[in-house]
Amino acid sequence: MSELNGGPIVDERTPVRALRRPRRPKIAMAVAQQIVEEISRNQSPPGTKLLGEKDMLTLYGVGRGTLREALRFLEMNGVLTVKPGPGGGPVVAEPDAHDLAGTLGLFLELNGTSFGAILEVRVVLEPAIAGMAAKSASKEVVAQIRASVDRMEANLEDLDVFLEENERFHHHVGEGSANPVFMLLIGSLDRITDGSRLGISFPIERRRAVLKAHRDIANAIEKSDVEAATASMAKHVGAFRRYTLENYPGAIDALLRWGDIAP
Numbered sequence: 022m023s024e025l026n027g028g029p030i031v032d033e034r035t036p037v038r039a040l041r042r043p044r045r046p047k048i049a050m051a052v053a054q055q056i057v058e059e060i061s062r063n064q065s066p067p068g069t070k071l072l073g074e075k076d077m078l079t080l081y082g083v084g085r086g087t088l089r090e091a092l093r094f095l096e097m098n099g100v101l102t103v104k105p106g107p108g109g110g111p112v113v114a115e116p117d118a119h120d121l122a123g124t125l126g127l128f129l130e131l132n133g134t135s136f137g138a139i140l141e142v143r144v145v146l147e148p149a150i151a152g153m154a155a156k157s158a159s160k161e162v163v164a165q166i167r168a169s170v171d172r173m174e175a176n177l178e179d180l181d182v183f184l185e186e187n188e189r190f191h192h193h194v195g196e197g198s199a200n201p202v203f204m205l206l207i208g209s210l211d212r213i214t215d216g217s218r219l220g221i222s223f224p225i226e227r228r229r230a231v232l233k234a235h236r237d238i239a240n241a242i243e244k245s246d247v248e249a250a251t252a253s254m255a256k257h258v259g260a261f262r263r264y265t266l267e268n269y270p271g272a273i274d275a276l277l278r279w280g281d282i283a284p
Contacts, residue, residue, distance in 0.1 A: 050091070053095050144255070147191070153200065155246055188208070194207070238253045
């Protein structure tokens, strides 16, 4: 341990990386940040066409390669799309939970994160979020939650529709919390843990169990019953974890791969 210039005591054994000063952003990243700031400041809705390349080069005072690198970064993260050809150019998009899942997936793979670790996060977070939805969800969101349950029930034999409605249901529950962070986080975690990429299947008996769980959660949210919504969601995500442990034990320890998650 040593004291630097009368400052705080620093552990000399601390890895150099922990003491590294923040790096200055690359010029392309700084340009990307400015573009996002302008989109946010102007409250530009999805579909808004941004300045063309020539005007952007003048506005930001950078080279063509730097600007294109910035635009590629934003496109990869779902912030905008770049339409080619005459009359094309960058257009504002709408980043969603799929984009966040892709970004999370990169860091999760590099950190050796297992499928089971993400399930544990859902077991902790989702019951609380369902309780928040029971307290805060608008009539419109409650109607969307109910509609998702109805569509799942009407198409229970169709696996693709089942998976779509399963994802949509959890997205709307997150939306009902009235906290956009929870909405994006739960939507992305649900995508990461759908299990199909690890060979986890959903036979009709399992789909019926999911449908019942969704109906119970929807009923509790519609009645503004915080305790019931919390308990029903805890039972639901806990059941999925047990189902995975009992039928696909190898999946729990399987490491997540970015390529399986990225949109």
